[in-house]
Amino acid sequence: MAKIVPLPQAVSEFVHDGDTVALEGFTHLIPFAAGHEIIRQERRDLTLVRMTPDLVYDQMIGAGCAAKLVFSWGGNPGVGSLHRMRDALSSGWPAPLEIEEHSHAGMANRYVAGASGLPFAVLRGYVGTDLPLHTASVATVRCPFTGEELAAVSALNPDVTIVHAQRADRAGNVQLWGIPGVQKEAVLAATHAIVTVEEVVDVLTPVPGAVVLPTWVLAAVSVVPGGAAPSYAHGYYDRDNAAYREWDAISRDRGTFTAWLEKLKGEKS
């Protein structure tokens, strides 16, 4: 059963130095507030897993939380590069960053394997690309029925997965809708899952296409209105595209980033 607790308590209890942590949300429902809380609590040496490490991981990397990044696309969507990630990779600032790089299809299937309790997943992928030369978690496997050679990717099982959702009920059952991304798989693949929600309601009225995460697969639920901003929460608020553009200038320079970071650390979640 999920405990409904304030976010600082959920992070403090379930996110530890050295953990493998996945914050998921594919453009939509990105758990920014949780990432910021991890920054405030100064977690270190995390292996950060995420298909699209965009602003939230740029911030966490710049803040020194990460030792390793497992990902498939690292950019500021529609805007450009992640300058803090680039700085960590090229100059080791503020800490060296190791990477493990996949394609989206590979990462999605790694979560599927993790959620399914399997050691690996099979897909038609990576063929003819240079990625397998650099990524140990890609291999090939022969189909026992047809003899066909296919790509195999090892399962992802984060210590903690954190996602954001529209709402939970008082028992901690969670409902999310709109673009569902890979959140269900990332939650079910993890040892512990934390969900931040826009609100708690008495009854989870069914919504077409909604994903429901039962309370008994979650460790904690925290109520954080606006917790996905500047990404968006379908039906609650829109993506703040201007903020994504502004991040480019803030993150380009260590000084402006550090000023941003100090301001964030001074704010309470």
Next chain:
Amino acid sequence: MSWTADEMMSIAAARALRDGQACFVGIGLPSKAANLARRLHAPGLVLIYESGTIGTEPDELPLSIGDGILADSALAVVSVPEIFNYWLQPGRIDVGFLSGAQVDRFGNINTTVIGPYDEPDVRLPGSGGAPEIAASCREVIIVMRHTLRAFVERVDFVTSLGHGDGPDDRRTLGLRGAGPTRVITDLGVLEPDPDTAELVLTALHQGVTVEQVRAETGWPVEVSADLMITAAPSEQELSTLRAMRTVGV
């Protein structure tokens, strides 16, 4: 009437898509061209984005691959594992519409690093969905600005396979899709030679010379014997393109 090279590129790319096709759309230039095609000659074009939106009809251009406007206007919204495993992987999608930082003479695409992988000169975003889009769609159309830095003899990193090192590579590797059939740039159009799979110049946009293309191409690009000249943008194409707005801009 005048137009920019970028506008010509978007219009030429839009023309390459046919009504009724299912198109897996990359963000940026491909997304702009695909949405232009849907507003012009291809109202039945099925747009699919890797965020899991199928048959989406946004009235403004998305900034990211998963903007809310894509979900709001989609026929169906599915999970990321589903979009790759059920929709892309089996070969249901007609056209993969991609861009990149580098493309080489065999249509291989690099979006990973410029320079060596371990100590790159420039770290790029990485793969995203492109490797499997390039592998599994029935054909791939690439849209890119034509510069010497981008059109290279050999990509520094094969993020997404085009024709590998020659005409038999895709077949030997067991890939089902035909790979890149066209590269549409702001200068013209390149297509793989049927025998060698090497990209050759098959069309020039109006006002562009072969010398300009050669100057911006990192290999001695061959020119097709049937070199075409791209039709100038129509007034409708230009006005439709110029009326398109990106969300939140």
